[in-house]
Amino acid sequence: MNHWYMLTLVGKDRPGIVAKVTAALYDGGCNLGEASMMRLGGTFTIMLMVDFERSSKALIDLISPVAESLDLHLHLDRIEGRLHQHVEPDARVTVYGADRAGIVAKVTGALAEAGFNITDLESMVGGSEDKPIYVMQIEGTAAEGIESLQAAVDVIRKEGVEAHMEPIETLIG
């Protein structure tokens, strides 16, 4: 009986991390599911669904040598999740402005209050060292409707950041 695990690996970015990690998992009999892998501030981060028939200890033993060789911090959770559990987002909120503390908390607080359930959030700091700008893209489902979400976005805009919302009308053809 196979189990799904969520494998998290974090460490200083360098070439070859993905290839070495996934080769070790494949050689050890794992099947990979969905993944998010991204370089954040010079650190490479991996969150990876792994389907494996043995125990979490066996999986850690399998991946530890390659993680250590690449100086990656490793974390493993057995998860209830499985594939084909996608939730289709129905709205996208984009926020940007001069970077300052509190943007994410204020924005997501207002969105949560409006019944917005985040499925995907990505944020980046761009601009220059002395004038950083914060850019955030959020997708999710507006449980209390698009109008309620739009009202929250209008409130967010009063906080001194640019914000806009657009419905995602997924075309099925």
Next chain:
Amino acid sequence: MAILEILTYPDARLKQESLPVEQFDDELRAFLADLEQTMLAGPGGVGIAAPQVGRFRRIVIVDCSRTRKPVPNHGRLFIVNPEITAWEGMTSGREGCMSVPDYTGNVIRAEKISLSYHDAHGKLQQLDAEGYEARAIQHEIDHLDGLLFLDRLVSRRNDLFRRKVYQPTPEQQPKT
């Protein structure tokens, strides 16, 4: 009428090119009725192409009168042997497909198109479509050339700001 079986990727037949229709007869019209019923039986589908049910002819149906939020549309269209004769603008939007269950992705399409096609009786027709309906027509015509929206995916992330029409500079205007 019958609900036809939808081919789903990785069925290799979805990648094949479809041939023009030559006979505009009752058999074609009966097929169109079945194809429409198959589209209506799907979850929220606004279009369907003949190769999605294993008939490799240049036939699509688009019906954007059924969207959750109303959009400009020409009602239910039986489109045979379509040719897109003009494109304008670019826009990104989320697409899914009855032949690709449980996956959606962002695709860039022309904002406005001009289309010439034959109707169910072989009469040549023309229309201009925009926005969601133009997207649906482009999605379905792609099926006739063995293309899925998966062939046109753009980053789900990094699609930073809403893209509206890019105006060509005077130098880029086509010479007349």
